[in-house]
Amino acid sequence: MTARLIEIFLPESEVERLESILARHSRRFWRETVPGRAEKYTCIVQQRYTERLLGDLQAAYGDNPDFTARISRLEAVIPPVLETADTELPAPDELRPPTAIERFFSRDRISTTELYEDIEESLHITPTFLLTVFLSSVIAALGMRSGQTAVVIGAMVIAPLLGPTMGIAIAATIGDPRRGAKAATALCVGSTVAILAGALVGALVDIDLTVSELRNRSLVQPADIALALACGAAGVLAMSKAASLSLVGVMIAVALVPPLAATGIFLGIGEWVLAANALFLFTINFVCLNVAGIVMFLVEGLPPKSWRVTTGLLSAWTAILIVLALVAAGRLVFGLGTLERIGSLMVSG
Template identity: 60%
Template sequence: MSARIVKIYLLETRIEELEEILQKHVRRFWREAVPGGQEKFSCIVQQRYTERLLNELWEVFQQEPQFTAYVEAIEAVIPPIEETPDTELPLDTDLPPPTALERFFSRDRLSTDELYDDIEESLHVRPSYLITVTLSAIIAGLGMHSGQTAVVIGAMIIAPLLGPTMGVALAATVGDSKLGKQASLTLAIGCFFAVISGLILGLIVEIDPLTPELRNRTLVQPADVALALACGAAGVLAFSRGASLALVGVMIAVALVPPLAAVGIYMGAGFPVASANAAFLFAANLVCVNVAGIATFLCQGLPPKSWRITGGILFVWSVLLVMLLSMMAGRIILGFGSWEVVLDFISRRS
């Protein structure tokens, strides 16, 4: 069972209000006095109920200067807390009951505050972030150049674009414009450095444009769209359950880092058509990851501040996806940007 310890500090004058709230969301709790006229409550809360407990605590006590709440993970609880339909804690009568889909997906999801905390540190453009983006792109580029898939996977484990990518999807889901701007800026800077790293690599290393690992990053097929959608959904599911960042990073990076490195490599090697194809693959993957990410967050019951804003953002991403799919179909049917064009360009150059 996934559970959390929520430690709450509050003035003793408001204890009755707090106990009423705890009865609705908490399985077990105990109370102790602390200096300063405060009381400390240590509560065992199932992970699925943490979100609604924190929301109600903030709604009631946000104006209370002495109020503080901490959330910690629990490895085990004895005696165990059963989770059955009979023991399920009820919602307030003014809230709609969760759907079966929300109940299933939200069972082990981290609370929104925990997700924010996990993402926050990775949204700042620091030297370490720029260095890891550069190294990741170089490793991916060299792996594709030499045809070593294991090396490309190693570049993905570095996962420099994980935080910004998850941040964009999370911001769109909850309607947080500040988080969205910060995540988008960090992601854009990271993408720029990845392309520049690939460009330098393409200028100094002799490139065979037909190397399978490189060429695959210039082909956009229906399977690539399905892969990017699966990566986005799987990445959000793993991330929202506190899975290993390396695991989540591989899921996200498979759709983003190699195409970006390929854009720069082909550009530096003098193959503009192939570079444009790789950029198109990256754009399609980025849109797919966000569409799948937002949809998965919503399925997990992540609460939007405004359904109108969140629905509008998801609609825009979906329209972009449809446009890219239409362009993909046109490129396949008409042969625009195909490898026949690239090979013809190579033959004329030689």
């Protein structure tokens, strides 16, 4: 069921204006009087119209202290709310009609407000956030050290890096510098903590540098770039369809947590070249996640405030990715980033 139940509370003086707004976005709504001389409107909104309805409500009543809107998912309704070409409501004059691709991908996408709510908690640098990052990195480091892939996957499940990573992509797509800075700060702090946790493991535990789980995090191959792009795209698609955030978090963490933990391990044992290689892998993965994330958010119809700013940021991320990919290719061509070269460094270490 791809619809939302939206409850709106407003003073009686705003009733006529609100009904004109609801008529453009909802086919079913009800009015009732509630205590406090307020009016309550309950409406069923097809999911593809939730975004534009919330935008109109914010523009009209965002500064009204007596305005409240509550959104909840609707499991079922009779008669059903169908999403077909015949039931499509006309777009407001100021909005361009959605393209066929946007209509296809955004028909069951949750609204921007709901996306923000999903990631907002993990953008705050709290003791729980720091401790969870620390523990997930320790688990990942110990899993790589012993070559236990299942343990590394377990670390990805609890790593709280979904919010900061997706927050940066959403902020770049919409053009929200405040939230982008907040997400970037959380990711920088979390990444630092993850590296320090890995360094602690490297300093306290015997490390076998020939273990493949570690070796694979010290070089960049074309498959790694493809993996990070796929993780970013799949993560956005799953998140925007209200999939389990734990599963989406694994998609994002698979590209971030192991390289960060490996960077710390190599620093802890004094292998500076290998640490730089692992950090280089993290950087490429992070850039790939942002490129794929912005592209998928745009494909799904997430509305930028300024197309010029959004396309500029996407172009900048893409240019950085191309430069990093060329550097990685050059390292492979000259034998600096091959398995044999990395293996010789580990053996000598």
